[in-house]
Amino acid sequence: MGKLGKYYFMKGFNSINTFLPDTRIATKSNIRAMLRLYESLYLKPDEGTGGHGxxxxxxIKNKYTLRSGTASKQFNSLDALYSSLHKQFSRNKYIVQKGIDLLKHNKRSFDIRVMVQKNRSKKLVVTGVIGRLAKPGKIVTNYHSGGTPLPIDSLLVSHLKRDKREKYIKRMEILGKEASNVLGKNYRSKRAFGVDIAIDSKMKPWILEINTRPDMSIFNTLKNKTMYKRILEYSRIKG
Structure with missing residues (x-):
């Protein structure tokens, strides 16, 4: 399944459906309808990783702004904006997703990756949590698009006091594990899930995406290698 298939599948589970941002196929009518509901939208390839495309x-009023990377273009109509994306849409199936006003650290947006893996008993456990800080001016946080992996505690320090940070991170771990358990019902052979969680300005978490082939290398960028070693250890479990 691509992003849209995963969204529709997970939407059927009450334990996580309130944490899923509105996601639809990227037609002009869907984009128009969603712009009436939300301040911003994200267009993403249905299949794809690394923050590309x-x-x-x-x-704002009658002007439409389209951003990609650090570039920005303005259009006087949605028709003109949609036409400018014709090449991308003809090459790939795209989805449109409600934009989340991400929490910021030093004026840069960040989100969270929760790593969930199967243990020897084939039970899913959280093996790592990391923050991803967007490159200045960029709309994505992905490591391979210039994002900086950092301990999540340091990114939350200006938003929550210490005891509340610990509880909040635990809450993100529980959400990541529950989301993986749900998607795992349809991906029984997968041994690892990377759950990307956005936090909005009201501290509500949103499950942006779940990767079934998560990149482990971002955890190796942290000075403390404890999580990375644990993730590697779990990745070697067979069966």
Whole structure:
């Protein structure tokens, strides 16, 4: 399943459906309808990783802004904006997703990756949690798009006091594990899931995406190698 298939599948589970941002196939009518509901939207390839080919749309009065990477273009109509994406849409199936106003650290947006892996008993356990800080001016946080992996505690320090940070991180771990358990019902052979969680300005978490082939190398960028060693250890479990 691509992103849209995973979204529809997970939407059927009450334990996580309130944490899923509105996601639809990227037709002009869907984009128009969603711009009436939300301040911003993200366009993403239905199949794809690493933050490549992602766009952000915002509408202010009668002007539409399309951002990609650090570039920004303005359009006088949605028709003109949609036409500018014709090549991308003809090459790949795209989805449109409600934009989340991400929490910031030093004026840079960040989100969270929760690593969930199967143990020897084939039970899913959380083996790592890491923050991803966007490169200045970028709309994505992905490591391979210039994002900086950092301990999540250091990114939350300006938003929550210490005891509340610990509880909040635990809450993210529980959500990541529950989301993986749900998607795992349809991916029984997968041994690892990477759950990307955004936090909005009201501290509500949103499950942006779940990767079934998560990149482990981002955990190796941290000075403390404890999580990375644990993730590697679990990745070697067979069966």
């Amino acid at each position: 992602i766009y952000k749309i915002t509408k």
